[in-house]
Amino acid sequence: MRVGVYLAHPRAGSFNHALFDAVVDELQGRGCQVVGHDLYAEGFPPLLSAAETGTVASAPDADDPHVALHRREVASLDAMVFVHPNWWGMPPAVLAGWVQRVLVPGVAYKLGSADGEPAGLLKAGRLSC
Numbered sequence: 487m488r489v490g491v492y493l494a495h496p497r498a499g500s501f502n503h504a505l506f507d508a509v510v511d512e513l514q515g516r517g518c519q520v521v522g523h524d525l526y527a528e529g530f531p532p533l534l535s536a537a538e539t540g541t542v543a544s545a546p547d548a549d550d551p552h553v554a555l556h557r558r559e560v561a562s563l564d565a566m567v568f569v570h571p572n573w574w575g576m577p578p579a580v581l582a583g584w585v586q587r588v589l590v591p592g593v594a595y596k597l598g599s600a601d602g603e604p605a606g607l608l609k610a611g612r613l614s615c
Contacts, residue, residue, distance in 0.1 A: 487615040489513050490563045493524045494570035494581035506569045513567075518615035521559055525580045528552070532583020548587070556588045564609050 491510050495502035506524070513520050523530075530552055537549075548554040560566070570577045591597050595604040 487517075487564045488519045488521065488562060489615075490559060490566045491520055491522045492566065492568050492570075492581070492584070493522070494526065494568070494578045494584070496526045496578070498527075500571075502569050502571055509567055509569060513615065516615045521563065523556070525584055530556075530580055530584055532580045532587070534583060534586045538587065550587075553587050556584070557590070557593045560588055561593050561607070566608075 491506060491513065493502060493506040495506075497503075503524075506522070510520050510522050525532075531550055548557060568577070568581065570581050576582065588594075591604075592607075594608050595606050597604055599605045
């Protein structure tokens with residue numbers, strides 16, 4: 487099983503960092519293939535451009551290499567885990583931007599189904615590793 491684990495906390499040594507490390511260790515200990523990302527440390531660019539809002543994304547393609555990498559990886563995952571604080575009822579901006587830029591049509595869902603509803607593309611299942 488391939489699991490993406492995403493950390494969105496700016497301060498090294500935080501409880502969220504410790505939790506991220508514990509989740510990664512546990513999943514690897516259970517035989518999962520883990521793809522881990524510390525969005526702050528990697529400098530993930532969270533700002534959605536005007537161009538990205540005007541057209542349906544051509545996933546997994548993206549002008550930004552960080553975004554393209556994450557889109558390709560997400561399309562190959564069996565499960566995702568997000569580790570982040572809750573600030574004013576929301577995740578940090580870097581994670582909100584990640585969701586807006588990565589979980590686009592062609593990656594997370596497809597448009598144009600017969601009933602007019604988006605069709606999910608992400609895998610969902612029980613952790614079996």
